[in-house]
Amino acid sequence: MTEADLIIIGAGPAGMSAAATAARGGARVLILDEQPRPGGQIYRDVGVAAKHRPWLGPDYAAGAALLEALDHDGIRIETGVTVWRVEAGPRVVWSRDGVSRFVQAPQLLIATGAQERPVPFPGWSLPGVMPAGAAQVLMKSAGLLPRGAVLAGSGPLLYLVAVQLIDAGAPPRALVETQRRTDLLRAARHLPRGLRDAATLWKGLGLLRRIAAAGIPRHPAASGFRAETASDGGIVFSFTSQGRTRRIETPLLLTHQGVVPSTHMSRSAGVEHVWDPAQKAVRPVVDGWGAAGVPGVHIAGDGAGIAGAEAARVAGRVAAFDILHRLGRIDAPARDRAAAADRRTLARARALRPFLDAAYAPAPEFLAPEGDTIVCRCEEITAAALRAAARDGAAGPRRIKTATRAGMGPCQGRMCELTVRGILTACGHRPAAPRARSPIKPVKLGEIAALDLSRESGQ
Numbered sequence: 506m507t508e509a510d511l512i513i514i515g516a517g518p519a520g521m522s523a524a525a526t527a528a529r530g531g532a533r534v535l536i537l538d539e540q541p542r543p544g545g546q547i548y549r550d551v552g553v554a555a556k557h558r559p560w561l562g563p564d565y566a567a568g569a570a571l572l573e574a575l576d577h578d579g580i581r582i583e584t585g586v587t588v589w590r591v592e593a594g595p596r597v598v599w600s601r602d603g604v605s606r607f608v609q610a611p612q613l614l615i616a617t618g619a620q621e622r623p624v625p626f627p628g629w630s631l632p633g634v635m636p637a638g639a640a641q642v643l644m645k646s647a648g649l650l651p652r653g654a655v656l657a658g659s660g661p662l663l664y665l666v667a668v669q670l671i672d673a674g675a676p677p678r679a680l681v682e683t684q685r686r687t688d689l690l691r692a693a694r695h696l697p698r699g700l701r702d703a704a705t706l707w708k709g710l711g712l713l714r715r716i717a718a719a720g721i722p723r724h725p726a727a728s729g730f731r732a733e734t735a736s737d738g739g740i741v742f743s744f745t746s747q748g749r750t751r752r753i754e755t756p757l758l759l760t761h762q763g764v765v766p767s768t769h770m771s772r773s774a775g776v777e778h779v780w781d782p783a784q785k786a787v788r789p790v791v792d793g794w795g796a797a798g799v800p801g802v803h804i805a806g807d808g809a810g811i812a813g814a815e816a817a818r819v820a821g822r823v824a825a826f827d828i829l830h831r832l833g834r835i836d837a838p839a840r841d842r843a844a845a846a847d848r849r850t851l852a853r854a855r856a857l858r859p860f861l862d863a864a865y866a867p868a869p870e871f872l873a874p875e876g877d878t879i880v881c882r883c884e885e886i887t888a889a890a891l892r893a894a895a896r897d898g899a900a901g902p903r904r905i906k907t908a909t910r911a912g913m914g915p916c917q918g919r920m921c922e923l924t925v926r927g928i929l930t931a932c933g934h935r936p937a938a939p940r941a942r943s944p945i946k947p948v949k950l951g952e953i954a955a956l957d958l959s960r961e962s963g964q
Contacts, residue, residue: 514770517547521572521818529579562668589944590773591943626870651675654756657761680722695860698856
């Protein structure tokens with residue numbers, strides 16, 4: 506297959522389910538993904554790991570069915586690629602093995618999912634401190650277990666990782682949790698709606714019961730995180746919990762404050778974005794079908810707003826039905842009938858999200874840190890330097906970048922942009938979400954110069 510009706514960027518739950526649905530509807534689908542195998546972050550290496558690492562759990566193993574559905578003549582998968590430009594058309598430019606190519610199709614689905622929210626505090630850049638999600642990637646892709654780890658932060662992922670480690674025989678040393686009783690009380694008003702997804706709520710309570718049964722210490726209402734290097738090369742982690750200062754020595758500190766939509770791709774495509782006060786992140790504006798207001802562009806999954814793996818899978822199918830309609834494969838009534846059950850499932854899967862967003866809101870100290878805390882790890886720019894630039898008139902991300910170089914490193918702001926925004930807001934500014942410029946990901950200048958724009962990818 507050298508041509509495509511639909512390009513999908515991202516092979517996570519949304520991308521995989523959309524590809525299978527569109528292909529069954531007669532569309533020619535091209536999937537582009539950075540990883541060596543489909544699965545995304547949620548189902549990374551599920552084709553291998555689900556059989557050999559049962560401690561990852563049944564929800565993870567369920568991703569194998571999505572992977573199997575990609576075995577279709579109408580689906581072509583290109584893995585290990587870096588998408589670095591999205592143009593009108595839609596047209597996508599991507600790179601692999603030092604060679605850049607482009608492909609154009611009538612429809613584009615951006616399914617790039619989520620990324621972990623940065624958790625900046627003194628010492629967060631030390632060896633031995635890493636995001637909990639990154640540790641989980643190593644658990645899935647290589648079977649590496651973070652033995653004796655401390656899990657610190659907030660969010661359901663901490664509980665899931667803790668139970669996976671318990672089942673794998675490597676229980677965490679402790680859970681240090683930033684959420685407070687007042688957070689849960691504020692979230693309670695969302696609980697009646699959340700009961701529409703009682704099954705997920707019950708799973709979460711089950712995780713907490715497993716953690717309690719394993720005797721894992723939990724330190725609630727924690728604040729004042731600080732990490733230092735211990736004499737043996739490990740980490741000394743200090744914090745305050747319930748009015749007491751505590752210190753824990755650990756070989757590995759895993760932090761987490763929830764996930765946020767990955768928006769660099771959608772912002773590069775010219776999609777309108779807004780600030781989501783509940784999720785404290787920028788998200789794209791899409792309609793009920795995932796259409797993004799830019800001709801030919803849809804967005805599905807956590808990249809359109811955090812809702813979880815089940816919602817992402819169903820949202821991919823819903824977007825695919827609308828794409829088939831726009832391709833002329835089905836009419837509007839057929840689209841509506843085909844997607845009706847999925848749209849009901851999607852509404853149910855999203856029902857619990859307001860409760861979770863309120864109950865596990867990121868702590869203010871991480872949204873807008875102060876002092877010598879490093880914010881931009883690439884350029885080693887501190888919170889104090891950013892606050893000084895904001896006071897001197899750098900009122901937006903681009904001005905901050907010019908004044909301090911924050912966001913100019915290899916990650917292109919992915920690890921610091923939200924924190925920079927938080928600091929700007931704390932300093933009295935109202936920063937907008939700037940359009941992401943190409944290249945979206947770092948690419949060699951020689952690749953750009955050698956790109957033959959007169960030929961379509963695969964021909």
